[in-house]
Amino acid sequence: MGRLITPGKALGHLLIEAGINGICVTRPFNKKRLLELGLQEIAISILIDELSVCKSDGNLYCKPLLEDHGVEIAVPNREGRAYDYVVARRNCSIPVISWRDLYQQLPSPPLPAVVVDMSKRNIHTEEELSSLKVQLAITLSVVRRYLWDPHFILSSAGEDVKSWLADMIGNAKIQIRSERPGRILWSMSADKVIILRPDAEKVLTEQEIVEADAFLIGGVVDKIPRPGVSRFLDSAVPWGKPRRIELRGSLVGVPERINRIVEILFKVKFDGMRLEEAILTSMTKKDVYRRLHVEIMRASKGGKKPLSRQHYEMLKTWLPINCRDYLEVATKSGVPVGWDCEGEDNSG
Secondary structure: OOOOOOHHHHHHHHHHHOOOOEEEEOOOOOHHHHHHHOHHHHHHHHHHHOEEEEEOOOOOEEEEEEEEOOEEEEEEOOOOEEOOEEEEEOOOOOEEEEHHHHHOOOOOOOOOEEEEEOOOHHHOOHHHHHHHHHHHHHHHHHHHOOOOHHHEEEEOOOHHHHHHHHHHHOOOOOEEOOOOHHHHHHHOOOOOEEEEOOOOOEEOOHHHHHHOOEEEEEOOOOOOOOOOHHHHHHHHOOOOEEEEOOEOOEOOOOOOOHHHHHHHHHHHHOOOOOHHHHHHOOOOHHHHHHHHHHHHHHHOOOOOOOEOHHHHHHHOOOOOOOHHHHHHHHHHOOOOEOOOOOOOOOOO
């Protein structure tokens, strides 16, 4: 796969080529995401809502918010200065860069891809379905931080899935397709496919993440344990490589939610993080406590041996915990601790 051009970078190239080094964003934006993602956030909105970068009438006053890829991004403010270019609806009088211009700069087929197979949707309880819907919506948000909607594919999904998700994803342009994942990925020439499942024989490596064309995940939420339910994915994509994600030799504490898994993969693939760091920075407090419980029980020989301060000091060098966390989990686990947190800052 060639060098990936993200929507934000593609928009930056188009703006610079057009001689535009500053734009004003007049339509409502999430300020936090705009500050964090810059042109990527604007590019996603241009593509989804079919907007354009237009020549303004000269009466638009804006104040700079940030700079990204050599382009100053501003928002309306009467105390600002006049800006010549604005992100606006497609019916602007003088469009300079349209959503189609931006679209033509992006990878086709849209690789790398994240495929979530929905063929097991009917095995879920109502509670699990509700959780699955939220996870898919958040996964879309994660994808948009790096790529855009067509890179996110729901396979084995009919019109019922589209209507089921409508209230969560709005006018999103993700691919919701009835075909099996193998057929979709074959048509996209996705040669290097990683199948993520916790019971895979081999452990996923950073190099495999970096080189992958696609990641296949089962759309399964296991509030009721269903061992081996994702193994059908191996036959769905015969050339795929089944892999599990481990943290220091164990699955415990590795996030299980689809959106967190994708976050881990993308932190490695696009941000250049080491896999362990990506896992640790994606863990929820619940994930951390689950892993901490296992480490405490192992060190205490199943709760029979008192825990030393040294064990805590060792754990905190890699696990994101403080002394209060450690003592709380030890107490709930019924493991004796002969020391306290006096003199330690537990605000982290």
